[in-house]
Amino acid sequence: MTSRLLLTTGSAFAALLLTLNAHALEYKAIDTAKSNVTFSYKQMGVVMDGKFKKFAAQLNFDPSKPAAAKATLEIDLATIDTGSGEADQEVTGKSWFNTAAFPKAVFVSNQIKSTAANQFEVTGKLTIKGQTKDISFPLKQTAQGNVGVFNGSFVMRRADFNIGEGMWAKFDTVANEVQVNFQITALASK
Amino acid sequence: MNRSTYSPIAKVLHWAMALGIFGLVALGSIMSDMEFSPEKLQYFSWHKWAGVSIFALVWVRLVWRWISPPPPYAESMSINMQRLAHAGHIALYAFMLIVPISGWLMSSAKGVQTVWFGVVPLPDLIGKDKALGHLLEEVHETLSWTLVTLIAGHVLAALKHHFIDRDDTLRRMAPFIKPKQDAS
Numbered sequence: 001m002t003s004r005l006l007l008t009t010g011s012a013f014a015a016l017l018l019t020l021n022a023h024a025l026e027y028k029a030i031d032t033a034k035s036n037v038t039f040s041y042k043q044m045g046v047v048m049d050g051k052f053k054k055f056a057a058q059l060n061f062d063p064s065k066p067a068a069a070k071a072t073l074e075i076d077l078a079t080i081d082t083g084s085g086e087a088d089q090e091v092t093g094k095s096w097f098n099t100a101a102f103p104k105a106v107f108v109s110n111q112i113k114s115t116a117a118n119q120f121e122v123t124g125k126l127t128i129k130g131q132t133k134d135i136s137f138p139l140k141q142t143a144q145g146n147v148g149v150f151n152g153s154f155v156m157r158r159a160d161f162n163i164g165e166g167m168w169a170k171f172d173t174v175a176n177e178v179q180v181n182f183q184i185t186a187l188a189s190k
Numbered sequence: 191m192n193r194s195t196y197s198p199i200a201k202v203l204h205w206a207m208a209l210g211i212f213g214l215v216a217l218g219s220i221m222s223d224m225e226f227s228p229e230k231l232q233y234f235s236w237h238k239w240a241g242v243s244i245f246a247l248v249w250v251r252l253v254w255r256w257i258s259p260p261p262p263y264a265e266s267m268s269i270n271m272q273r274l275a276h277a278g279h280i281a282l283y284a285f286m287l288i289v290p291i292s293g294w295l296m297s298s299a300k301g302v303q304t305v306w307f308g309v310v311p312l313p314d315l316i317g318k319d320k321a322l323g324h325l326l327e328e329v330h331e332t333l334s335w336t337l338v339t340l341i342a343g344h345v346l347a348a349l350k351h352h353f354i355d356r357d358d359t360l361r362r363m364a365p366f367i368k369p370k371q372d373a374s
Contacts (some may be wrong), residue, residue, distance in 0.1 A: 044235040045308030080289065083301035083318060090226045173228035 025188035026062040027148050034149075034185035037075055041158075042175040053079035063141060063148075066112040066120055073182070075105040077128075095165040102129045117141065122152065125179055128161040146188040153181040195219040197258045203251045204363060207286070210244045215338055222331075235308070238297060242306045245290035246284065264357040275347070282344060285337040292330040299323035 023115070032055070036042050040049040054076040061069040078099040082088050092099045109124035123136035137154035157176045164174060196204070214237060221233035242336065263272045263285045298314035300323035305311045352358035 012347070022224055044305075046235075046303050048304045083320070086226050167228055170228070173231050 009041070011077070015129045025146055025187035025190060027059050027188045028061075029187045029189070030057045031057060031147075031185040031187060032056070035183055037073075037180070037182045039178055039180045041178040044173060048082070050080060050082040052076065053081055055079075057184060058185075059184075061112070061148075061186065063114075063118070063143075066114045069109070069112045071107075071109040071124075072114070073107045073184075077103060077105055095168055098129060107135075112139075126156070129163060131161045133160050138147055148186045148188060150186065153179060155179050194261055194358070196260060197252055197254075199249075200258065200260065201365055203247060203254060204367060207244060207247055208252070210240060210247070211286070211337070211341065214240050214244065215334060216332065217334050234302075238293065239307050241290045241293050242304065242312065245287065245294075248286045252283065261362060262356070264351065264359055266355060266357055278340065278344060278347070278363060282337075282340050285333065285340055289333045289337050290332065292326060292333050296323060296326035296330050299326050 011018060030075045035055075035057075036051060038051040040047055042048070052075050055163055056073040056074045056076075057092050059069060059070075077097045078092050080088055080091055080097070082091060091097055094100075097105075105126070105128040107124055109122055111123045113121045115121050118141045120139040120141070121136060122139050123134065125132050126135045133156075135154055135156065137152050139152040142149045142151070155177050158174075158178050159169070159176050160169075163178075168174060217233055217240070221230055221237060224230040224233070224292050263275055267275070294304055294312060295316055298316050300321050303311060303314055303319040348360045348363075350355050352361070
């Protein structure tokens with residue numbers, strides 16, 4: 001009797017799981033408080049890191065249908081935190097981001113491909129300071145219930161976007177390569 | 191061993207550090223007033239590299255001092271003057287060690303790790319903390335000027351020995367010059 005009941009409950013549970021899978025959840029909203037955009041670069045051979053305090057993302061991401069997925073990330077460049085007030089002031093200025101004229105860095109995805117379980121390859125266009133470049137990077141998903149955490153990083157060259165002009169154009173003090181890391185916590189809904 | 195003068199190694203270490211500290215203080219005060227620029231970042235790195243070098247040299251000097259003790263104080267000095275001179279020397283060594291340590295901690299708090307000559311990383315003993323970084327900047331500056339004051343006292347005392355007391359104190363640390371007692 002007991003074993004029969006267990007069996008029935010078990011099948012019902014399995015059926016429920018299948019149903020849930022069939023109606024896979026789509027990530028649409030991001031939890032900015034649990035998301036972050038950081039960067040690191042070399043200055044005089046020393047690894048330095050910083051972050052952006054404000055950014056927004058639009059997401060339509062169903063992990064089971066990555067081809068139909070879209071992601072947009074907008075970073076408010078003036079909210080940069082390099083760890084030094086002097087440097088923050090410098091990098092928002094004309095020779096770096098020139099946030100007065102170009103307040104945002106924008107990434108728009110073109111294509112999201114599944115490469116392995118919970119892993120994707122994202123390609124898209126990154127626009128900073130009026131310059132648009134194609135970039136691609138691997139994205140890793142960790143699902144926790146209806147919350148999905150997406151981690152990705154890519155290396156950009158600041159010179160491609162004229163970030164750091166004039167006296168900063170040489171790479172002997174501040175390196176050309178800047179690694180951008182992000183962790184986006186997204187909420188799923190049907 | 192000749193006990194009336196400092197060993198050549200002690201002299202080289204003493205004068206190398208005198209030059210080094212003078213350069214560090216000059217560079218330190220110039221760079222802190224500079225506009226933000228690549229040069230400023232370079233000067234900060236050079237200052238840190240030189241500071242770590244001096245810090246390492248202080249230990250070499252202390253070891254050498256233990257291997258080859260300095261000559262005794264001039265006999266004409268009173269016990270109290272000898273004690274004062276000894277306390278002054280202890281203070282000089284102490285500040286030559288704590289000034290670079292305060293700079294090292296300040297760098298860590300400001301999130302700029304110290305990497306000696308861009309090659310040898312020093313561990314960050316404290317984490318990134320803006321307020322603490324600012325406080326340590328003040329501490330580093332105050333300690334540096336205290337060291338400068340001690341050095342000024344050290345120089346004045348040496349000159350007093352030479353020109354007023356007319357003893358061998360300065361001469362025995364001077365490069366290329368043999369103490370009078372030796373020549374006799």
